[in-house]
Amino acid sequence: xxxxxxxxxxxxxxxxxxxxxxxxxxxxxxxxxxxxxxxxxxxxxxxxxxxxxxxxxxxxxxxxxxxxxxxxxxxxxxxxxxxxxxxxxxxxxxxxxxxxxxxxxxxxxxxxxxxxxxxxxxxxxxxxxxxxxxxxxxxxxxxxxxxxxxxxxxxxxxxxxxxxxxxxxxxxxxxxxxxxxxxxxxxxxxxxxxxxxxxxxxxxxxxxxxxxxxxxxxxxxxxxxxxxxxxxxxxxxxxxxxxxxxxxxxxxxxxxxxxxxxxxxxxxxxxxxxxxxxxxxxxxxxxxxxxxxxxxxxxxxxxxxxxxxxxxxxxxxxxxxxxxxxxxxxxxxxxxxxxxxxxxxxxxxxxxxxxxxxxxxxxxxxxxxxxxxxxxxxxxxxxxxxxxxxxxxxxxxxxxxxxxxxxxxxxxxxxxxxxxxxxxxxxxxxxxxxxxxxxxxxxxxxxxxxxxxxxxxxxxxxxxxxxxxxxxxx
Ligand code: CP
Numbered sequence: 001x002x003x004x005x006x007x008x009x010x011x012x013x014x015x016x017x018x019x020x021x022x023x024x025x026x027x028x029x030x031x032x033x034x035x036x037x038x039x040x041x042x043x044x045x046x047x048x049x050x051x052x053x054x055x056x057x058x059x060x061x062x063x064x065x066x067x068x069x070x071x072x073x074x075x076x077x078x079x080x081x082x083x084x085x086x087x088x089x090x091x092x093x094x095x096x097x098x099x100x101x102x103x104x105x106x107x108x109x110x111x112x113x114x115x116x117x118x119x120x121x122x123x124x125x126x127x128x129x130x131x132x133x134x135x136x137x138x139x140x141x142x143x144x145x146x147x148x149x150x151x152x153x154x155x156x157x158x159x160x161x162x163x164x165x166x167x168x169x170x171x172x173x174x175x176x177x178x179x180x181x182x183x184x185x186x187x188x189x190x191x192x193x194x195x196x197x198x199x200x201x202x203x204x205x206x207x208x209x210x211x212x213x214x215x216x217x218x219x220x221x222x223x224x225x226x227x228x229x230x231x232x233x234x235x236x237x238x239x240x241x242x243x244x245x246x247x248x249x250x251x252x253x254x255x256x257x258x259x260x261x262x263x264x265x266x267x268x269x270x271x272x273x274x275x276x277x278x279x280x281x282x283x284x285x286x287x288x289x290x291x292x293x294x295x296x297x298x299x300x301x302x303x304x305x306x307x308x309x310x311x312x313x314x315x316x317x318x319x320x321x322x323x324x325x326x327x328x329x330x331x332x333x334x335x336x337x338x339x340x341x342x343x344x345x346x347x348x349x350x351x352x353x354x355x356x357x358x359x360x361x362x363x364x365x366x367x368x369x370x371x372x373x374x375x376x377x378x379x380x381x382x383x384x385x386x387x388x389x390x391x392x393x394x395x396x397x398x399x400x401x402x403x404x405x406x407x408x409x410x411x412x413x414x415x416x417x418x419x420x421x422x423x424x425x426x427x428x429x430x431x432x433x434x435x436x437x438x439x440x441x442x443x444x445x446x447x448x449x450x451x452x453x454x455x456x457x458x459x460x461x462x463x464x465x466x467x468x469x470x471x472x473x474x
Contacts, residue, residue: 002339002342003018003021003336003337003339004336004337004338004339005121005122005337005339006122006337007112007116007122007123007124007125007337008122008123008124008125008134008135008333008337009112009113009116009123009125009132009134010125010131010132010134010170010173010403011132011134011137011138011170011171011173011174012173012351012353013134013351014134014351015345015347015351016177016178016347017345017346017347018345018351019138019141019174019178020345020346021336021343021344021345021346022138022329022332022333022336023138023141023142023145023329023332024343025332025335025336025341025343026142026325026328026329026331026332027328028332028343029328029331029332029335030325030327030328033066033328036066036067036068036331037066037067037068038068039067039068039069039331039335039340039341040064040067040068040069040334040335040338040340041068041069042069043064043067043069043070043100043101043338043340044069044070044071044072044098044099044100044101045060045061045064045069045070045071045072045099045100045101045102045103045334046071046072046073046074046095046098046099046101046102046103047060047061047064047071047072047073047074047075047103048073048074048075048095048102048103048104048105048106049073049074049075049104049105049126050074050075050076050077050082050104050105050106050107051105051106051107051127051265053105053126053127054302055300055301055302055323055326056105056126056127056133056135056136056326057073057075057103057105057126059323059326059327059330060103060124060126060135060330060334061073062327063326063327063328063330063331063334064334066327066331067331067334067335069100069334072098072099082378085378086378087378087379087381087382088106088108088111088114088115088118088373088378088379089114089117089118089379089382089383090118091115092114092115092116092117092118092119092123093118093119093120095119096118096119096120096121097120099121100121100122100338101121101122101123101124101334101337101338102115102119102121102122102123102124103123103124103126104123104124104125104126104128105126105127105128106127106128106129106373107128107129107371108128108129108371108372108373108376108379109128109129109130109131109369109371109372109373109401109402109403109404110128110131110372110373110374110399110400110401110402110403111128111129111373112124112125112126112128113128113373113400113401114373114379114383114401122337122338124333124334124337127166128166128373128402129166129266129371129402130163130164130165130166130169130263130266130371131166131169131402131403132166132169132170133166133167133169133170133300134170135326135329135330135333136166136167136170136171136300136326137167137170137171137174138329138333139322139323139325139326139329139330140167140171140174140258140298140300140322141171141174141175141178142325142329143296143298143318143321143322143325144156144255144256144296144298146325147296147318148255148256148296151175151178151179151180152178152179152180152231152233153179153180153181153231153233154180154181154255154256155180155181155183155250155253155254155255156175156180156181156182156183156254156255156256156258157182157183157184157185157254157256157257157258157295158171158172158182158183158184158185158186158192158258158260159185159186159257159258159259159260159282160185160186160187160190160259160260160261160262160279160306161186161187161190161260161261161262161263161276162184162186162187162190162191162192162260163186163189163190163191163192163193163263164190164263164266164267165260165263167260167300168192168258168260169192169196171258172192172196172200172229173199173200173203173204176200176204176206176229176231177204179231179232179233180231181228181229181230181231182228182229182231183225183228183229183250183254184225184226184227184228184229185224185225185226186224186226187224187262187275187276187279188224188275189271189272189275190262190272190275190276191226192226192227193404194405195398195403195404195405195406198390198391198396198405199390199398199403199405200229202354202390202391203353203354204231204232205231205232206229206230206231206232207229207230208227208228208229208230209227209228209230210226210227211225211226211227211228225250228250250291251290251291252291253290253291253292253293253294253295254291254292254295255294255295255296256295256296256297256298256318257282257292257295257296257297257298258298258299259282259297259298259299259303259306259307260299260300260306261299261302261303261304261306262276262279262304262306264276266371279306281305281306281307281308282297282306282307282308282311283308283310283311284308284310284311284314287311287314287316292316294316295316296316296318297311297314297316297317297318297319298318298319298322299319299322300319300322301319301322301323303319307319354390356388356389356390356398357388357389357439357440358386358387358388358389358439359386359387359388359389359397359439359442359444360439360440360442361414361442361443361444362384363443363454365385365387365444365446366385367385367387367399367401367402367404367406368404368406368446369399369402369404371402372399372401372402372404373401373402374399374401374402383401385399385401386399386400386401387399387400388400389439389442390405392434392435393434393435394407394429394430394434395407395408395411395429395434395435395444397444406446407429408429408444408445408446409428409429409445409446409447409448410426410427410428410429410444410445410446410447410448410450410451410462411426411427411428411429411431411433411434411437411442411443411444411445412424412425412426412427412437412443412444412445412451412456413433413437413438413441413442413443414441414442414443415437415438415441422457424455424456424457425456425457425458425459425462426443426445426448426451426456426457426458426459426462427459427461427462428461428462428463429444431461432461433459433461448462
């Protein structure tokens with residue numbers, strides 16, 4: 001596959017073969033750093049960091065300098081015309097005329113997608129709110145591969161804030177597509193969001209086995225195991241085991257423990273802040289357990305209190321190596337997207353995911369995620385919220401910007417008879433109608449009021465609870 005001119009907005013933008021190609025080039029470049037000084041000579045990278053960063057920003061800038069290119073930067077929205085109300089799209093168009101490639105970090109989820117849509121040059125997402133951080137994922141995978149040689153079949157435990165941690169969200173999809181098993185150990189209340197789980201199962205196959213809190217021993221309550229994702233490539237017997245056997249399986253060892261800090265800047269309530277006070281620290285005592293004997297201790301950094309400094313000299317600790325490897329990985333990526341380096345990809349697979357039907361009605365439906373770029377005042381003038389219909393039982397729509405999924409409450413069909421308003425009816429999204437209306441005719445409403453303002457009347461199926469096709473009442 002040709003990388004030239006492409007953007008990296010989510011980890012889905014790269015196929016497995018392309019990820020391997022980035023690693024091969026990173027290996028090549030890290031062995032001959034001084035020979036890379038002409039690779040990007042004459043090229044300019046715009047480094048736009050509208051959220052704090054040490055590693056990502058400085059490793060991208062170091063990467064571009066080591067490739068012989070130049071860097072222009074903006075690190076605070078208050079110092080740019082975004083503070084005057086300029087839209088992200090206008091900023092992207094302008095910066096795209098000054099730079100050959102743009103790296104952007106921004107707190108709004110889906111913002112990197114907008115920049116990629118308007119810049120006219122390759123765009124790299126350096127973290128968009130709690131959505132994704134695909135280059136962190138590349139260096140995480142690169143580290144696992146360097147240390148363990150393979151990723152397929154490994155057991156990787158994710159620990160901490162799995163709700164708001166964007167590094168975790170992109171890592172989950174990457175691990176799944178590379179055939180790893182994932183053990184979810186969230187701080188209670190900070191479990192992986194449903195829309196991430198829904199996408200994981202629908203697009204990467206495999207199975208999710210959940211462990212009920214009541215089934216956990218006292219020790220597991222301290223280091224909580226929430227669920228395990230079993231890759232379709234794994235021997236299937238793990239999937240067939242009852243939950244207790246999953247715990248036994250874990251005792252056989254975890255290949256990597258990926259620790260994350262509480263993403264306090266994204267907490268929505270004061271209770272969320274309280275929840276983290278009880279969280280156990282990953283320290284020498286915890287890592288004495290047999291399952292962690294040979295475990296790689298990983299962290300995207302920065303750390304706060306969740307990872308003890310006493311581990312820094314432990315040979316299992318990988319976090320500073322991860323950060324250092326950000327430079328060759330980003331050098332490889334920049335060179336490939338700029339088309340100044342080429343490398344053969346081991347397979348020709350396409351990164352394309354499932355081609356879901358689009359939700360087409362222009363009736364003012366908004367993404368319910370308040371952090372989504374598509375609902376911000378400065379952006380609503382030009383962004384038309386767009387959604388994919390990713391499931392019909394239950395009906396789930398996914399925002400194409402922030403990828404949050406939601407279940408609308410009511411449905412209707414645009415295919416109602418002109419001149420016969422008695423057919424202009426809305427129905428519960430839990431009724432069979434959600435599955436019978438063709439995607440091109442589907443209209444959804446999040447409330448009965450929304451439907452009635454549009455002139456729709458409730459049908460017999462608007463309020464009566466209906467059974468799902470699996471027989472469960474919802
Ligand atoms: N891992 C990471 O994204 O670090 P920074 O926030 O320092 O860039």
